[in-house]
Each structure stands twice: as structure tokens, then as C-alpha cells.
Amino acid sequence: MINKTPLYDGIMEYIKEGNTSFHMPGHKNGRSILRINERADFKNNILYLDQTEIPGLDNLHLPEGIIKEAQELAARAFRSDYTYFLVNGTTCGVYSMILGVTNHGDKIIVPRNSHRAVVGAMIIGGLWPVYYEPDVDLEKGIAVSVSPLKIEEAIRENPEAKAVLVTNPTFYGTCSDIEAIAELVHRNNMVLLVDEAHGAHLPFSRKLPLNAMDAGADCAAQSAHKTLSSFTQSSMLHVRKGRVDVEKIEFMLRLTQTTSPSYILMASLDIARYQMEEYGEELYEELLSTLDVFRERVNTISDIYCFGREIIGQHGIVDFDPTKVTINFKNFGMQGTRIADILRKEYKIQMELSDLYNILAMATIGDEKGDYEKLYDALCDISNKYKSEREIRDIPLIDWKMPYQALSPREAIYEPMEMIDFEMSDGRISAEIIAPYPPGIPVILPGEIITRDIIENIIKTKEAGIKINGPRDQRLDKIAVIK
Ligand SMILES: Cc1ncc(COP(=O)(O)O)c(C=O)c1O
Structure with missing residues (x-):
């Protein structure tokens, strides 16, 4: 008999580490449920x-x-x-x-x-x-x-x-x-x-x-x-x-x-539903005031920016949900993904998401004030310790036109496909997604015709070190196209 339950054991290992959760699920290890006496x-x-x-x-x-x-x-x-x-x-x-x-x-x-x-x-x-x-x-x-x-x-x-x-x-x-x-x-x-x-x-x-x-x-x-x-x-x-x-x-x-x-x-x-109807207004009052204090404190750390309602009015944004706590490190000069790794390894803090510039905490009524104090202290520490590591780049503006759609997404997935050199793919119908991340907006989707303009833009994006999500060949030397 193999005495192994790898999935169960792995989850319990994570719990034993005692990480502070800024990720889903929103109940945060059941803490929000336990608030309903x-x-x-x-x-x-x-x-x-x-x-x-x-x-x-x-x-x-x-x-x-x-x-x-x-x-x-x-x-x-x-x-x-x-x-x-x-x-x-x-x-x-x-x-x-x-x-x-x-x-x-x-x-x-x-x-x-x-x-x-x-x-x-x-x-x-x-x-x-x-x-x-x-x-x-x-x-x-x-x-x-x-x-x-x-x-x-x-x-x-x-x-x-x-x-x-x-x-x-x-x-x-x-x-x-x-x-x-x-x-x-x-x-x-x-x-x-x-x-x-x-x-x-x-x-x-x-x-x-x-x-x-x-x-x-x-x-x-x-x-x-x-x-x-x-x-x-x-x-x-x-x-x-x-x-x-x-x-x-x-x-x-x-x-x-x-x-x-x-x-x-x-x-x-x-x-x-019961909890929200009975206690929603007061629970959010408490959470939002904790988040106000947190944002204010984080924004005193130099070159680290936790944006809030001040972004309303920019880029067609008409309102903002403050429970999404994005902390931007572009001016600090370190990638969000690296900060998230450090937070987990050195401070036992697990974020919901990280990308080139940002880390994101998902705030819910399962959080406690102490969680945000811990995160703030960790950010102060990181800002002192890692000051000399400056490694950040600008996201190039991708100037592309919406490609012509030759096949519907359904037609595209049922057609036979083949792998060809990406650089030679203009005029062919793509069988896969290509989405530079950030910002995560696909430049090409299955069923669409690849153009020379798109190829050149993607090569430029790749050379700028931006991650390309979607293709089977992660390096995008080859691309899957409809045969
Ligand atoms: C914008 C958006 N829509 C839909 C979904 C799918 O939700 P679920 O994971 O509950 O199926 C997600 C999940 O991450 C999402 O971010």
C-alpha cells in the first residue's frame, strides 16, 4: 500500500507554514465565516x-x-x-x-x-x-x-x-x-x-x-x-x-x-448571502477604513505606490473598488513578481497576483487589521533592504490594428493545424492566442489573420522583455496556424 496523499498533505503543508493570505478564497481560511456567531x-x-x-x-x-x-x-x-x-x-x-x-x-x-x-x-x-x-x-x-x-x-x-x-x-x-x-x-x-x-x-x-x-x-x-x-x-x-x-x-x-x-x-x-444582508454595511465600513489607513501608510514609503480613488477620471475609470489593493513598484525599480516571491519566502505573506510592476492583495471581510500591519512592515523592510536592485523597464506601446477574423473561434479550434516559423507567418490564420502581459490584451486570437505589422510588433515586445502569454512555443520562434 502506498501511504501517500500528496494533494491533501501539500495543502496542509501550506497551512502549517502560517502564511498571511491576501488571496482567494475570500473567506480567508474560514475567518470571515467564523464572524457569524x-x-x-x-x-x-x-x-x-x-x-x-x-x-x-x-x-x-x-x-x-x-x-x-x-x-x-x-x-x-x-x-x-x-x-x-x-x-x-x-x-x-x-x-x-x-x-x-x-x-x-x-x-x-x-x-x-x-x-x-x-x-x-x-x-x-x-x-x-x-x-x-x-x-x-x-x-x-x-x-x-x-x-x-x-x-x-x-x-x-x-x-x-x-x-x-x-x-x-x-x-x-x-x-x-x-x-x-x-x-x-x-x-x-x-x-x-x-x-x-x-x-x-x-x-x-x-x-x-x-x-x-x-x-x-x-x-x-x-x-x-x-x-x-x-x-x-x-x-x-x-x-x-x-x-x-x-x-x-x-x-x-x-x-x-x-x-x-x-x-x-x-x-x-x-x-x-445571510452575512452580507445582516452585517454587510458594518463589515465593509470596518474593512474600508483599515484599507484607507493602509494605503496612506504605504504611500509614505518612497517609490512605492498603492493607488486608490484618485485614479477615478483617468482612462475612462468612473469608480474604483478599494478592496483591490494594488501596490505598484515601477518607480521602485523591482518587478512585482520578484516582490511577491520575497514576501512569501521571507515574510510568509501570500499575495493574490503579481505582474511586471504590481502586486495585488485581495481584501475581504476575512482580513484583520494585523494582516495589513504585517504587510506594511514587510514593504518597509523590503524598501530598505533591496534599494540597490533597480531592474525595471517600460512597457512598449503596441501599435496594432484589430486583425481580420477569417474563422470563428469554434471553426478555428476544429481545423487541422501546423507549426511554422513565427517570422514567416504573415497571411496565415492563427490557431493560438498571443497576448503580451502586461497588459494582457491579446494581439492575435485563434481564427485571425497574422499580419507583418503584428509580427514586427510582437518581436519588438519580446525584445523589450515582456512576457508573451498563450503560444505553445513559449519563445514564439514557432506559431501554430491553420493548415
Ligand atoms: C473576469 C473573470 N471572469 C470570470 C472568471 C471565472 O470565474 P470562476 O473562477 O468563478 O469560474 C474569472 C476568474 O478568475 C475572472 O477573473
């Missing part, structure tokens, strides 16, 4: 909560009892007409809302840097994407928001499109004007879908940006596990009746979700 038994009941569709426990795919009631309470709390519990993450919510409002061959207007779930839905549904580019803040090295003007342009050029999808807020907390976009989209007889994966907490504090449902969206998919107290993989899809076919969306949910939904995940969504 009257549901403290939740922790002890986890093993018993793993149940199935026996009499009395309802059925997610045909809810008539306790699941129906829990979803209705969620709809009231999140101010939607219908709310659906998701056990396959926001990914299946994105699939269902896109497939629920389109037919095979339809066009849908989406951000060029959409989450892969959006691309997945287009592949499943045989849809044609119309891409718009979000604004980029080169100083911070991040893609930010989209202005209603860009959406208006995409609608004008594609009046037959069925829907517009916006990612809001972004991973970095920047927000677009969803109210104005909703008005514009509806005026043109389309529906507005919001990928609100990072915004499940927004409806519960007056100090947070406007949530998609309140702003007039028709559907919004949220990863409750990222920002609220529910478990990983648990999400919600909110729907406004009127412009969408609710039954078709429900059909797509049955298609994209398991027939054995986890009662642990669903119960955790129920608890997370």
Missing part, C-alpha cells in the same frame, strides 16, 4: 452538509423547496429578479448567460481581454465575437475600463449583434460607466451581460461602486467565492426579467452545471 456551527457541520437530492433537500435543477427559497432570498439581497446558485464557478454563469441570449452564428460584442470563459462560450455556441479594446494605463501596466463611446462605436458598426458583455469591476478594481452602457445597449435593442466575477460584494456597502444589477444590466455573473464568505467554485448568476429569455438561460444552466451539485457549496452561498 449565530452560524458558528457551520464549521463543525461541514461533513454532514455534503448531501444530495433526497426528499426534503430540493433539487438545484428543478428547485421547489429549500434551494428555491435560498435563491429567492439571494435575489432579494442582490436586487435581481432571479438568482441562480452556481457550483461550477462564474465560468458556468458566463457560459449560461451568453448562450442564453444568443443563437448559433450570432455576433456578440466583448472585451478583447475577456476571461477565457467568454471565449469558451463563443466556442460552444459557434458565435462571432466583435472585440472592443479596454483602455490601458501604461504607467501601472494594467488594462482598465471601457468608455461608453467605444461600446457605441462597436454597436454602430455591428447593429445586428445580440449582446454586449463588459467585465466590471476589473481584477484591479477599476470600474466602467455601466449605467450609461446599459442605456446605450438597450436603446439599440441588445442585452447587457456583466462579468462581475470580482464584484459580488458591491451591493452591500454604499461606499462601494454600483453593482451591475442596480446599474441596469440584464445578467451578471459573480464569483461569491472570490470576495464573499462562500467556498471556492460557488458563484451566482443574477438575471433581470424583460429583455432576456429566462427559460433559455435556465436550460443553459442545466447544460453547464453538474447533475450532482455540492450542498456544501450551495449552503455556503446561503450563509454568505
